Amino acid sequence: MQAEPSQTSDNDLLHAVARGDESALAACYDRYRLILFGLILRILNDRQEAEDVLQEVFLQVWRRAGDFDEARGRAFTWLATIARSRALDRLRAAGSRARLAEEAAQEPADEIGDAALDALNSEKSAIVRNALAELADEQRKVLLLAYFEGLTQTEIAERLGDPLGTVKTRMRSGLIKLRELLAQHAT
Amino acid sequence: MEHQDYQQLLVPHSLNALEVSEARELEAHLETCAECRAELIALRDDAALLAYTAEPVEPRPEVRARILESVRAERTVDRAGAMNDKVVPLKPRANWNVWTMGLRIAAGLAFIALLIGLIVLWRRDAKLQQEVAQLNRQLNTQQHELVRDRDVLARQREALALLNSPDAKHLELAGSETAQNARGSFVYDQKTGKAVFLADGLPATPPDKAYELWFIPKGHSPVPGRIFTVDSSGHALLPEQMPADAMGNAVIAITLEPKRGSAVPTLPIFLSSPKS
Numbered sequence: 001m002q003a004e005p006s007q008t009s010d011n012d013l014l015h016a017v018a019r020g021d022e023s024a025l026a027a028c029y030d031r032y033r034l035i036l037f038g039l040i041l042r043i044l045n046d047r048q049e050a051e052d053v054l055q056e057v058f059l060q061v062w063r064r065a066g067d068f069d070e071a072r073g074r075a076f077t078w079l080a081t082i083a084r085s086r087a088l089d090r091l092r093a094a095g096s097r098a099r100l101a102e103e104a105a106q107e108p109a110d111e112i113g114d115a116a117l118d119a120l121n122s123e124k125s126a127i128v129r130n131a132l133a134e135l136a137d138e139q140r141k142v143l144l145l146a147y148f149e150g151l152t153q154t155e156i157a158e159r160l161g162d163p164l165g166t167v168k169t170r171m172r173s174g175l176i177k178l179r180e181l182l183a184q185h186a187t
Numbered sequence: 188m189e190h191q192d193y194q195q196l197l198v199p200h201s202l203n204a205l206e207v208s209e210a211r212e213l214e215a216h217l218e219t220c221a222e223c224r225a226e227l228i229a230l231r232d233d234a235a236l237l238a239y240t241a242e243p244v245e246p247r248p249e250v251r252a253r254i255l256e257s258v259r260a261e262r263t264v265d266r267a268g269a270m271n272d273k274v275v276p277l278k279p280r281a282n283w284n285v286w287t288m289g290l291r292i293a294a295g296l297a298f299i300a301l302l303i304g305l306i307v308l309w310r311r312d313a314k315l316q317q318e319v320a321q322l323n324r325q326l327n328t329q330q331h332e333l334v335r336d337r338d339v340l341a342r343q344r345e346a347l348a349l350l351n352s353p354d355a356k357h358l359e360l361a362g363s364e365t366a367q368n369a370r371g372s373f374v375y376d377q378k379t380g381k382a383v384f385l386a387d388g389l390p391a392t393p394p395d396k397a398y399e400l401w402f403i404p405k406g407h408s409p410v411p412g413r414i415f416t417v418d419s420s421g422h423a424l425l426p427e428q429m430p431a432d433a434m435g436n437a438v439i440a441i442t443l444e445p446k447r448g449s450a451v452p453t454l455p456i457f458l459s460s461p462k463s
Contacts, residue, residue, distance in 0.1 A: 022258055029251055034243035042241035048379075051250050058254045062261075073228050077235035084238070085203075128239040146202040147237040153204050172198040179233045 010075030011068075018065035025062055032076070035125075036083045043087040043148055053090050057083045088150035131181035139174030142167055188212065193223055201230035249378060253352070260347040286343070290336055297329045342424060346374075346383040354378045358439055358460040366390055366457040369421065373439045373460060380429035384413075386441065389423070389457060392416040398423070399444040401452050402433035409440070414448040438462055 008016075008027065016024035036057065041050040060082055068078050132140055145151045145159065153171060157164040193216045199205045200213055217224050304322040308315055349355055360371030368388035375382035384400060392398060400412030410430050417423045429437075440459040442452045 020262075022255065025258060026251070026255060029254060033246055033251070035238060035241070037246045038241040038243040039238040041244050051246055054246055054250055055254050055257070059257055059261075062258050074232050074235070077232050080235040080238040081231070124236075125239045125243065128236050132237075132240055143202070143237060144240070146199070146204040147234065148241070150203065152206055153199055154206060156204070168195075168199065171202070171204065172195065175198045175201070175230065175233060178236075179230075182233065182236065 011070045014061075014065050014068045014075050014078070017061060018068070025058065028061065028079075029058055032079055036079060039080065039083050040087040043084065043091055043150075049090060049094070050087070053083070053086050057086050060086070084147070084150075091150070127182065127185045131178055131185060134181055135174055135177055136170075139170045139177065142170045143174045143178070146171065188216070190216075190220065190223075193220070194226070197223060197227050197230055201227060201234045249354075253348070256351050257344070257348045260344055260351055286336070286339065290333065290340070293329050293333060293336075297326045301326060339424075342426065345426060346385075346424065349374055349376055349381055349383055352376050360386070360439060360441070360458040360460050362388065362458055363456050365455045369458050371439075371441065371458045373427075375427070375429045375434075377434060380431060380434060382427040382429045384423070384425050384427050384439075386417065386423045386458060387421060389417045389421040389441070391419070391421065393443075395446055396443050397446050397448065398441050398457070399448050399452070400425075400427065401440045401442065402430055403438040403440060404433045405436045405438075407432075409452050410437075411448060411450060412439075414444070414446075 008024075010028075010031075013024050013028045013031075017028060033054070037050060037054050040053045040057070041047065044050045044053065057079075061079065064082075068075065132143075135143075141160070142156055145156050146153075151159065153167050154164060156162075156171075157167045160167070193213055196205060196209060196213045200210060203210075205213065213223075217227065300322050304319040308319055354377045355374050356377050358373040360369075360373060362369030366389055369386065369390075370388055371384065371386040373382060373384050386398075389398065397414045397416055399414050401409040402412055403409045410433060412427055413425055415423050415425050438460050440452065441457045442449075442454070443457060444453055
């Protein structure tokens with residue numbers, strides 16, 4: 001998928017934040033709050049904690065926007081990486097992984113809530129979800145466990161009771177397939 | 188491992204799913220392999236899109252306000268001098284200024300000390316280099332102190348953000364007969380319960396004792412809060428979390444307890460907020 005044709009590109013926004021532009025930070029928040037909050041909430045499953053983490057994430061964006069380098073990946077990747085690592089850190093710190101065990105590898109929700117009627121993002125969500133739905137169940141499960149629960153391949157193998165080699169193959173083939181499907185959708 | 192073996196690790200690494208030892212080996216390979224570096228960047232971009240499978244959720248509008256307030260508070264602290272105008276007038280404000288000014292003075296003194304060292308070196312002979320070394324050691328010590336003070340500053344920033352919050356509620360604590368010179372402030376966010384407590388003029392903490400904060404909701408037993416000690420001037424600044432059922436109607440009190448705290452307060456009370 002290509003960078004979205006928004007008024008100001010994500011890259012320009014982050015560069016402006018790096019120069020200390022508060023309104024750029026606010027614009028960045030407005031653009032990505034739904035998806036990043038959704039991500040954090042999915043990891044933590046606790047609204048109050050998720051709001052704390054969302055605040056920490058944007059404070060980190062404010063302080064570290066100068067580290068963003070578009071040659072090393074998309075702006076969204078940079079933002080999502082910060083949000084995911086912060087949320088997973090919080091999850092580990094709270095030792096609350098157990099309460100998520102039952103929800104392991106839950107299927108993506110069928111519908112996006114009313115709050116998500118941000119046209120651009122919901123279009124992206126739909127593309128990614130459709131692509132993910134085309135993967136084999138086992139591939140999807142492995143990718144979601146790694147991404148939303150921060151499990152290593154070894155931990156996933158233990159969780160699912162599958163041989164480590166199988167998990168490795170599913171993870172690799174899963175992400176490669178996802179990339180191919182996304183490329184098809186983008187064209 | 189060969190290049191092809193490392194390539195197999197790129198997908199799990201893009202999801203942070205490698206064991207630490209494997210990740211470390213791959214990182215070493217990435218330093219010298221541009222092809223793997225480029226592939227990892229592309230894979231991370233793909234993996235990040237998994238975030239879009241989480242259901243988008245609207246955070247409460249207060250979160251946006253809190254973020255922008257914190258950013259402004261941070262700026263204000265960074266600009267130290269301009270701080271007075273921004274902070275709501277509260278007695279402990281003087282202490283923050285003293286600390287912030289202290290930091291600036293420490294940095295200024297360190298710089299002046301170094302300059303003096305250089306002038307002395309120019310004027311006198313090489314023997315005085317020893318003195319310069321001494322000054323450098325002092326400078327290092329002061330830098331270490333600055334780093335330590337930065338932690339204190341971080342707490343103060345949180346406190347500032349809280350004070351600037353539109354939902355902040357402020358309780359003044361007065362010293363009892365046991366601690367007539369003591370004063371305290373307890374400020375909390377009525378929505379999140381995030382709180383900060385400041386005290387001044389409390390008697391020095393005996394070695395085997397500690398102060399303990401209590402929330403006393405009307406008609407209920409006291410709920411223990413944080414345990415703390417005071418510095419030589421009887422000062423303390425600590426973050427707190429207001430229990431949900433204490434919000435709005437609780438008296439805040441401070442007692443002296445055994446070092447590890449107590450489950451019920453021991454009289455006398457040192458500081459307390461007025462009964463609501």
